[in-house]
Amino acid sequence: MNLASLRIITTNIKQLVQFYEKITGLTAHWSTADFAELHLGSFNLAIGSTLTMSLFGKDFAEPASNKSVTIEFLVKNVDEDYDRIKDALAEIVQEPTTMPWGNRSLLFRDPDGNLINFFSPVSPEAIKKFS
Incomplete structure (x- = not known):
């Protein structure tokens, strides 16, 4: 088994993608206006807007609430x-x-x-x- 991706859900996708591009020195690949990925070698850091969660049928993630x-x-x-x-x-x-x-x-x-x-x-x- 390999970790393929870590996804962060956000209400401000442009701001978050720009932040991760700055700190990693990488350019994100945008699949849609609501989903981008940074390819980090062994896995991808995915960033999705809250709209992407609705495609799963429900809002399963709460943006900006990570404490663990x-x-x-x-x-x-x-x-x-x-x-x-x-x-x-x-x-x-x-x-x-x-x-x-x-x-x-x-x-x-x-x-x-x-x-x-x-x-x-x-x-x-x-x-x-x-x-």
Whole structure:
């Protein structure tokens, strides 16, 4: 089994897609005006408007209400990415910090309040784990 996609439902799809394009440096592929994807190698980050949920027959998702999931991106250098994107971040939860398990981590929120973690392994054990 492989994780194929993580989908975020939003009321402001253009704003959220532009945000993820900025932080990833990628260009989204728009299938319709209500659905876009960023291809991130091993999986896709999909962003859909609330209208896409009605196609399933019911509104199963509540935009901007996530309080339990962190979207994590393994990046080459957290500090360099922080310098590149910090002006685009409305809420920084934690500036780059080396965690006890050996990853350097940057926590911030997207425009809908979803928690994002950019991390880079820095200890020998963490580097080995992710190489």
